[in-house]
Amino acid sequence: MPLDDTRYLKGAPVAARIIAEVRAAADKAVEEGFPPRLVSITVGDVAAVDVYVRNQRAKAGLAGIDFEERRFPAETTAAELEAAIHGMNADPRVTGIIIQRPVPAHIPVKAIQAAVHPLKDVEGMHPASIGNIVYNEIELAPCTAAASVELLKATGLDLKGLEVVVVGHSEIVGKPIAFLLMSEGATVTVCHHMTRSVAAHTRRADALFVAVGKPRLIKGDMVKPGAAVIDIGINAETAPDGSTRIVGDVDTDSVKDVASWITPVPGGVGPVTVAILLRNTMVALNRQRALYQSTYATEGKMAAE
Amino acid sequence: MPLDDTRYLKGAPVAARIIAEVRAAADKAVEEGFPPRLVSITVGDVAAVDVYVRNQRAKAGLAGIDFEERRFPAETTAAELEAAIHGMNADPRVTGIIIQRPVPAHIPVKAIQAAVHPLKDVEGMHPASIGNIVYNEIELAPCTAAASVELLKATGLDLKGLEVVVVGHSEIVGKPIAFLLMSEGATVTVCHHMTRSVAAHTRRADALFVAVGKPRLIKGDMVKPGAAVIDIGINAETAPDGSTRIVGDVDTDSVKDVASWITPVPGGVGPVTVAILLRNTMVALNRQRALYQSTYATEGKMAAE
Known part of the structure; x- marks a missing residue:
């Protein structure tokens, strides 16, 4: 059937609506001092994932989310990668982390995925996220x-x-x-x-x-x-x-x-999958904001000191 | 039909088999310096749960697992209960924690449950356990x-x-x-x-x-x-x-x-549910042992220092 048949449930309009919603929320977050940033991790030969990463970057741009690529050489060890992720977990400029697959065979992708802090897990793949x-x-x-x-x-x-x-x-x-x-x-x-x-x-x-x-x-x-x-x-x-x-x-x-x-x-x-990745980034940002604000909330605490 | 009809799938023999397996594992763990202990938390009027707790204590005894009851008064706050659980998380004598329900209405049972460390979550209810x-x-x-x-x-x-x-x-x-x-x-x-x-x-x-x-x-x-x-x-x-x-x-x-x-x-x-609680306690113990042993493993590390 022709692609304009109404029975086709196309991704583009759904993705566009979600990205517009993300854009509004992201612009507001930037104004309020919480700019969202998505970090993409690739390991080794990135040709296979390059088309996906470029598309994510373009859509993140539309959504008002900073997109940063970090490329690691193929010989990076699992321990080195994990240490880098721990660094990103602790970096207030990083809202979310996405690990582009495939990774080289010596990298245990599930363990690496679990190294991402649940509050920065924009792929929604941490066991706690699933739970x-x-x-x-x-x-x-x-x-x-x-x-x-x-x-x-x-x-x-x-x-x-x-x-x-x-x-x-x-x-x-x-x-x-x-x-x-x-x-x-x-x-x-x-x-x-x-x-x-x-x-x-x-x-x-x-x-x-x-x-x-x-x-x-x-x-x-x-x-x-x-x-x-x-x-x-x-x-x-x-x-x-x-x-x-x-x-x-x-x-x-x-x-x-x-x-x-x-x-x-x-x-x-x-197309909708990429839009959800960006929406998840805003969910992660909001959770990090809530944690920040509850950590620094002084109401009631000052009296207790 | 009479209770001895073979179509009845009775819990007692299944529970007895599991408890015997737990007993063998628990005895071995005690010998090796890792005695399993289950802590039961009750809050407020415990009459409603008393029959369950007594049954858990009896079955834990059969399985070779120490069973300790900690009773908190009805007016205990959620913050106090959470602090007590954090103390148990940090206590090497506590293998697993079970929160007996019901708890008083002012206690948010899901949040309290989440305060139990995943490695001590013998009820299997932490989001990470579910994930x-x-x-x-x-x-x-x-x-x-x-x-x-x-x-x-x-x-x-x-x-x-x-x-x-x-x-x-x-x-x-x-x-x-x-x-x-x-x-x-x-x-x-x-x-x-x-x-x-x-x-x-x-x-x-x-x-x-x-x-x-x-x-x-x-x-x-x-x-x-x-x-x-x-x-x-x-x-x-x-x-x-x-x-x-x-x-x-x-x-x-x-x-x-x-x-x-x-x-x-x-x-x-x-009856099988109680047996599984005890089996989960041994699973938790084994995970804690594995973490202890990997923490103190010196192989390779000494050379690096």
Whole structure:
């Protein structure tokens, strides 16, 4: 179908709205003495991530957030990287830290991620951040998961009681989507490679999220008529003529005539993910401000001294 | 049905097995200079929790774990309680801390819970503990959730691909059960009061967990033949003659002829929950030992000085 078909749930307008909201909040924060700054860490050959980082920088600029790149050589040890992160944790100019993946094989990415202070964890990937989502504090969530949920919200569907099926149970996409939607009142099922019949579940879903990394896994006959389909997969597919294109986990050609909404790939979840990263930076800033202000609050304390 | 019916999935033998395992580990830890100790905190009128605390003390004794009660008067402030917990966090004799509920209304129980250091959080309720479950580190989980999963495992059913439905989406029971079972490979759906048709889900469940606090909510016609039903509800029911009895969230009379396994209430999840608390205490102890040993490890460090 042509890309201007209204069934396409495109990321750009959702991202633009979020970035405008972030811009207003960031400008106000700058005025009040709390300029937001996002630090991007890359290790080794950055060619693979360069297009992502440049895009983050451009969007941060639109949102009024300083963007600083720190590049570490490929031979940087995990201990050196951790020490650098501790330095950024202690630096009042750094609001949030994002670790660009992939990192070289000798860097244990999860341990490095956990070195980021929870209040500076704008990727929403610290165990404490994940735990807070379970406790219904859903303001700061992993970017891709939160972006996927924003796209569902853009349909206007009432999330309370909505039958949602998530295909894929990764820690930073599938599971957080499930918790976010449970907090919003949806009835959620999480399927994965061990599920007996994925189709039996997807066919009853009012909203279907797919994040497994298998090109065109979900066909039209696996989707309930009228459903909203959020495609989180990004797969490179090589055509017989040798050309490469990016396709999602959903077979758009067959699903488009069944679903009421479907996110395009590319141009769906991706743009919103960057906007959520910037929104998370403002959430982190507000938490740091609250901590600063409670630390220096003198009301009541002076009398006690 | 008589309580010796084999369809009853009773807690006592599962609890006894876990406590025996804890006993062996605790005895070894004592020999090695790391005696485990569990501290129970009660605030105000303890009559309501007294029977639970006495039971915990008795089971801790069987498991070879010291059990210490600290009772605070009803007028204790949240700040005083938090300071006391910080003291216990810093006390090498304290392995784990359990806060008995209910606490007086002026005590914000979630904030107090968060004051317990994650390494001493034997209840598994710190956000970081919950987040770790999402990351498939399922060794230490909220006690009731972990106990419910232990009972399902006692059936011998293969959890991989098992169709599981959880009714109830509380942060410390329903959701953790869901993550624990996702980590084990089950396909999990979480239902709650906003779910359109709970029965449509429960009827397709190979394993059904119910934790909503509504007496006899689940009837026989809502259960798939041959299912395992884990009843986590504890409700006081008053008979027409004025007598009181404890019933679960499952209508045992009608479900018993449909299900292949059903946990009795009382005598099902309850006894296992206490055993898990003691097992969690050993998990906490092992983590504290690992931290102690890595702190004092001299290998490599001496050379660097």
